[in-house]
Amino acid sequence: MTTILRRSGAFPRLSTSSRNPCLRSRLPLHPALWNISRVTSPQSRQYATVNPGDPKDPKEREKNASSEHGKSVARNANSPGKPARGFEQLYGDNGVMSSTSSSGKEASKKAKLPDGPMLTQDEMEAVDSLVSMCKRGMPTEQANMIARSFENIKREGIPPELREILDARKSGKPFDIATMARLVRVATRMARQSAEREFNRQQDNVKSDASASSKTDKQQSSQGSQGSQGSQGPKHSKGFKFNDIKLDNQTFLLTAFVTYMLYRTIVPGDNSKEITWQEFQTTFFDKGLVEKLTVINRGLVKVSLHREATVQMYPESPAQNANFYYYFTIGSVEAFERKLDQAQQDLGIPQSDRIPVAYTDRTSWYATFMTWAPLLILFTLPYILSKRGGGSGMGGSSGLFGIGKSRAKKFNHDSDVKVKFKDVAGMDEAKAEIMEFVSFLREPGQYSRLGAKIPRGAILSGPPGTGKTLLAKATAGESGVPFFSVSGSEFVEMFVGVGPSRVRDLFANARKNTPCIIFIDEIDAIGKKRGQGVFGGDSEREATLNQILTEMDGFNTSEQVVVLAGTNRPDVLDNALMRPGRFDRHINIDAPTMEGRKQIFKVHVGKIVTDEDVEYMTGRLAALTPGFSGADIANCVNEAALTAARTNATKVVMSHFESAIERVIGGLENKSRVLNPTEKKTVAYHEAGHAICGWFFKHADPLLKVSIIPRGKALGYAQMLPDSENYLLTLHQLLDRMAMTLGGRVSEELHFETVTSGASDDFNKVTRMARAMVTKMGMSQKIGFIYFEEDDQKFNKPFSEETARNIDQEVRRIVDEAYTQCKDLLLEKKKEVGLVAEELLSKEVLVRDDLVRILGKRPFGDNKEFAKYFGGEGGKSAPDIPPGVPPAVPPAPAM
Numbered sequence: 001m002t003t004i005l006r007r008s009g010a011f012p013r014l015s016t017s018s019r020n021p022c023l024r025s026r027l028p029l030h031p032a033l034w035n036i037s038r039v040t041s042p043q044s045r046q047y048a049t050v051n052p053g054d055p056k057d058p059k060e061r062e063k064n065a066s067s068e069h070g071k072s073v074a075r076n077a078n079s080p081g082k083p084a085r086g087f088e089q090l091y092g093d094n095g096v097m098s099s100t101s102s103s104g105k106e107a108s109k110k111a112k113l114p115d116g117p118m119l120t121q122d123e124m125e126a127v128d129s130l131v132s133m134c135k136r137g138m139p140t141e142q143a144n145m146i147a148r149s150f151e152n153i154k155r156e157g158i159p160p161e162l163r164e165i166l167d168a169r170k171s172g173k174p175f176d177i178a179t180m181a182r183l184v185r186v187a188t189r190m191a192r193q194s195a196e197r198e199f200n201r202q203q204d205n206v207k208s209d210a211s212a213s214s215k216t217d218k219q220q221s222s223q224g225s226q227g228s229q230g231s232q233g234p235k236h237s238k239g240f241k242f243n244d245i246k247l248d249n250q251t252f253l254l255t256a257f258v259t260y261m262l263y264r265t266i267v268p269g270d271n272s273k274e275i276t277w278q279e280f281q282t283t284f285f286d287k288g289l290v291e292k293l294t295v296i297n298r299g300l301v302k303v304s305l306h307r308e309a310t311v312q313m314y315p316e317s318p319a320q321n322a323n324f325y326y327y328f329t330i331g332s333v334e335a336f337e338r339k340l341d342q343a344q345q346d347l348g349i350p351q352s353d354r355i356p357v358a359y360t361d362r363t364s365w366y367a368t369f370m371t372w373a374p375l376l377i378l379f380t381l382p383y384i385l386s387k388r389g390g391g392s393g394m395g396g397s398s399g400l401f402g403i404g405k406s407r408a409k410k411f412n413h414d415s416d417v418k419v420k421f422k423d424v425a426g427m428d429e430a431k432a433e434i435m436e437f438v439s440f441l442r443e444p445g446q447y448s449r450l451g452a453k454i455p456r457g458a459i460l461s462g463p464p465g466t467g468k469t470l471l472a473k474a475t476a477g478e479s480g481v482p483f484f485s486v487s488g489s490e491f492v493e494m495f496v497g498v499g500p501s502r503v504r505d506l507f508a509n510a511r512k513n514t515p516c517i518i519f520i521d522e523i524d525a526i527g528k529k530r531g532q533g534v535f536g537g538d539s540e541r542e543a544t545l546n547q548i549l550t551e552m553d554g555f556n557t558s559e560q561v562v563v564l565a566g567t568n569r570p571d572v573l574d575n576a577l578m579r580p581g582r583f584d585r586h587i588n589i590d591a592p593t594m595e596g597r598k599q600i601f602k603v604h605v606g607k608i609v610t611d612e613d614v615e616y617m618t619g620r621l622a623a624l625t626p627g628f629s630g631a632d633i634a635n636c637v638n639e640a641a642l643t644a645a646r647t648n649a650t651k652v653v654m655s656h657f658e659s660a661i662e663r664v665i666g667g668l669e670n671k672s673r674v675l676n677p678t679e680k681k682t683v684a685y686h687e688a689g690h691a692i693c694g695w696f697f698k699h700a701d702p703l704l705k706v707s708i709i710p711r712g713k714a715l716g717y718a719q720m721l722p723d724s725e726n727y728l729l730t731l732h733q734l735l736d737r738m739a740m741t742l743g744g745r746v747s748e749e750l751h752f753e754t755v756t757s758g759a760s761d762d763f764n765k766v767t768r769m770a771r772a773m774v775t776k777m778g779m780s781q782k783i784g785f786i787y788f789e790e791d792d793q794k795f796n797k798p799f800s801e802e803t804a805r806n807i808d809q810e811v812r813r814i815v816d817e818a819y820t821q822c823k824d825l826l827l828e829k830k831k832e833v834g835l836v837a838e839e840l841l842s843k844e845v846l847v848r849d850d851l852v853r854i855l856g857k858r859p860f861g862d863n864k865e866f867a868k869y870f871g872g873e874g875g876k877s878a879p880d881i882p883p884g885v886p887p888a889v890p891p892a893p894a895m
């Protein structure tokens with residue numbers, strides 16, 4: 001009654017729903033209520049299985065609890081009752097207050113289990129729910145394995161160490177990082193033991209299967225068959241090894257996670273709960289349950305309760321866990337103190353019995369982390385970086401952050417190097433040359449026996465994309481040895497000394513993996529002639545080169561390390577690199593010949609779906625692609641397949657290839673570039689001029705196609721097909737070629753009032769051709785047979801002013817002659833130019849058959865290959881524009 005009279009000032013502010021239960025809880029203990037709680041106790045005990053007399057007998061506990069309860073009641077002049085409505089969550093799930101002692105309940109749950117590390121009933125249930133949770137969304141096999149593991153845990157208990165952790169946690173010991181680490185260790189051990197058990201179980205199965213099969217075998221042998229199968233025992237009879245279970249990071253994390261979940265399920269993770277001041281006051285403070293208050297960081301108050309009394313009053317409350325506490329937040333310490341004073345005064349608590357209040361400042365984890373983070377980063381980042389640097393190379397760390405490690409990629413001959421000589425088409429001489437390395441790597445004894453020195457290495461030189469890397473890979477593939485591939489530029493770094501260090505590392509690794517091949521691509525990045533830089537050379541690059549020279553010298557004859565290097569610029573390489581004893585062999589790989597291209601097409605066409613006559617098709621494609629490298633051809637074939645896929649074709653046909661070739665040569669069709677009618681007419685007459693020259697000059701290259709569809713940078717083009725098997729150009733061929741190149745401008749002059757800028761690229765070509773004739777080919781009587789080096793970087797020209805003047809005059813004379821030759825022809829064929837131009841304007845693209853129809857047969861024969869594939873006997877006409885695909889494009893002069 002006293003409590004009602006001295007209710008707190010805040011009480012009227014509570015809502016009716018929360019006020020009523022509060023009022024009820026302040027009623028004096030009703031005997032009927034007390035009886036109810038006395039009845040529930042035996043009800044709960046009927047499930048207990050502890051024998052009478054057992055120290056854990058709930059009766060004993062109940063007695064103790066009753067005496068505690070009595071004490072508490074006497075002290076608080078209060079009674080346990082139903083929790084206040086609205087505050088049920090403070091007590092537990094059901095909110096029903098029971099006088100059953102929690103310790104008695106504990107005992108009843110543990111009662112049927114032996115002492116030691118067995119799980120309590122609660123824990124078992126927690127494990128069951130955890131297992132069913134884990135099994136969700138997990139592959140059946142893993143889920144079963146986890147279930148089996150937990151069955152074992154339930155049957156055999158948990159390790160004492162884990163029990164210790166759980167008990168410590170229950171008794172209020174905080175959960176710190178050390179505990180977590182211990183927990184993970186225990187979990188890992190459990191996982192291992194579980195895996196061992198699983199392994200043994202499987203072994204038993206295998207054995208029983210084997211004995212069953214041996215019985216069957218015996219039966220079979222008794223029937224006359226003397227098969228040897230029965231003698232074969234189980235092959236997995238070797239003992240369990242830790243490696244047999246895959247304790248990879250994933251397993252480890254999974255185990256840690258599951259254990260942590262188990263832990264959190266058994267020991268509820270929330271060890272604190274926020275309450276309001278009102279809840280604090282009515283539920284704990286007014287009932288005298290508060291032992292101490294601690295103000296933390298001037299903003300939060302931790303409520304320490306008289307635990308036994310609280311448990312007595314609210315048996316389902318989480319406060320029974322020793323480390324659990326309630327807390328509430330405060331606006332200011334002063335306001336809190338005032339409120340607390342007032343509340344204590346209201347209850348008439350004398351000064352001497354007032355609740356002690358402590359003050360403390362705690363640093364939060366976050367704040368601690370933020371304080372230490374910079375230091376952590378400072379110390380751990382270099383470590384991580386050094387690990388990463390080390391990992392990128394070939395294992396192990398070297399120097400600061402592993403920066404001095406070689407970046408060479410190692411290809412294993414079993415798994416990675418699948419390229420063989422059959423994949424490298426053409427270049428038979430290069431293959432024959434390099435075969436020697438293969439046989440050396442396969443049978444070194446054959447060489448050393450005869451006292452022959454093993455070749456150290458070979459430089460593969462040639463234009464880009466001609467298959468140098470491919471050949472080196474094929475060498476590794478054929479010899480079946482590891483292959484270290486690195487690019488010259490990967491040795492170059494901004495730090496001094498890194499290049500040589502990487503070279504050392506590369507060769508050291510190679511020596512560990514003998515026999516092997518090192519391939520240094522683009523070796524000119526580090527192998528340029530020394531002392532040629534603007535300021536006397538690049539010392540870091542030269543140091544790297546010196547290191548390569550030293551390492552190659554350092555091989556002894558028994559070390560089977562072959563060094564291959566690729567470059568597009570063999571002329572700039574240092575002589576020391578090229579001398580015998582280092583790169584012994586110089587293998588030049590040129591752009592493929594007609595036959596080479598055909599072979600390369602065959603290799604790549606084999607990988608796509610087509611039912612064309614491969615022999616004819618590859619020949620025609622090879623004729624269409626003079627000057628193409630292997631890489632260009634591979635690209636063309638791929639482009640053809642893409643074009644076929646774009647048009648939903650079921651297989652790749654000739655027209656796809658031809659449009660792909662045009663695309664590779666001239667770039668994409670420029671649909672957005674729309675010419676006005678006058679421009680279009682100019683382009684048509686310009687291209688018609690080229691076409692007429694190509695048709696009527698005896699030494700001009702055969703004409704394949706004329707087009708006025710813009711593509712790439714060109715507004716139109718006339719596609720000639722030079723004979724790729726011709727390695728020499730005669731004076732007549734050069735002059736005809738120049739005259740044909742000027743055909744566009746001359747045609748413009750003859751058919752329009754003015755000329756355009758469209759012929760500028762033609763003039764560039766003609767001038768370069770004429771200059772080369774004068775300064776390099778000895779085709780000018782005035783200059784004579786002198787070769788003048790052309791080097792833009794040289795400030796002084798290697799000839800006198802007078803010679804310079806003479807060269808200019810001679811160049812002009814040759815260009816003028818070509819112009820006159822062209823103008824004479826086009827004046828004569830003015831009508832034909834008009835015919836071709838008008839047809840071009842209407843059709844936009846003219847192929848060879850169209851030109852034959854307009855101009856009649858070409859008066860001069862075409863070269864053999866051209867005649868075979870593009871006209872003449874047995875040949876097909878020039879390619880038509882495939883439906884839906886942009887028409888062809890050319891290497892020829894821009895308009």
Ligand SMILES: Nc1ncnc2c1ncn2[C@@H]1O[C@H](COP(=O)(O)OP(=O)(O)OP(=O)(O)O)[C@@H](O)[C@H]1O
Nearest residue numbers: 423424425464465466467468469470600630631634
């Ligand atoms: N002879 C060939 N036979 C088959 N395919 C080839 C041939 N030559 C080149 N190729 C194709 O071209 C691609 C590029 O070749 P590779 O990388 O060997 O050229 P590279 O000469 O090393 O070029 P770079 O000088 O630019 O390094 C190869 O992957 C291959 O598909």
